[in-house]
Amino acid sequence: MNQHIALMPRVIGSLFYYSPDSPQVNALIPQIESLSELFEWRDRAKIGQICQNIELPKEDELTWQFSVLFEGQGEMVAPPWGSVYLDKDNLLMGDSTVAYRHFLATNGIAFVADVCQPEDQFGLMLLAAAQLLEQEKTEAVKALLEQHLMPWSYRYLECLVNNTISPFYAALANIATLFLQDLQTQYALKPAELRLRF
16 A cells, blocks of 8 residues: 555544544645545546535534534434444444454554544544554555454444435545545455444
């Protein structure tokens, strides 16, 4: 995998992990339209169309949408943590989180938690993938995607695409889905087939 690919999981990961009122995302949101230029998309026109048509609400509304979808304010229609999809009883910090935490430690990845989230949060996992890409740890990236992220992420993104709270995050979920599909095709990834419980 090429190091330049790390830019996309870093951007998408940040948009899925940090609140819109954070400095990390505040600087990214005006650049959403340029996402079509940051990666060798199989269907650049489709990505360009999604980016051009994305609905951007006012910052306070977007922050509220983020809180509902990513922080658990009320019933969550698309929980962003892998363990909810993979572990019985849909628990946070279950066995799959422990296995992923071991994977991170084995590969020398430690996050300074500026946001209190389990490590298997979708955006945070993409940020880990970006870090591994930057370090040119190809096999570790493949393992992260095949064993820890892709087994549940398509289901998560499907739930997010269908949410009625935020057209903005639904559009981002479409972009993230296309990105993962492109990676899966480009690098012949074979995600583990695990039983989903959500």
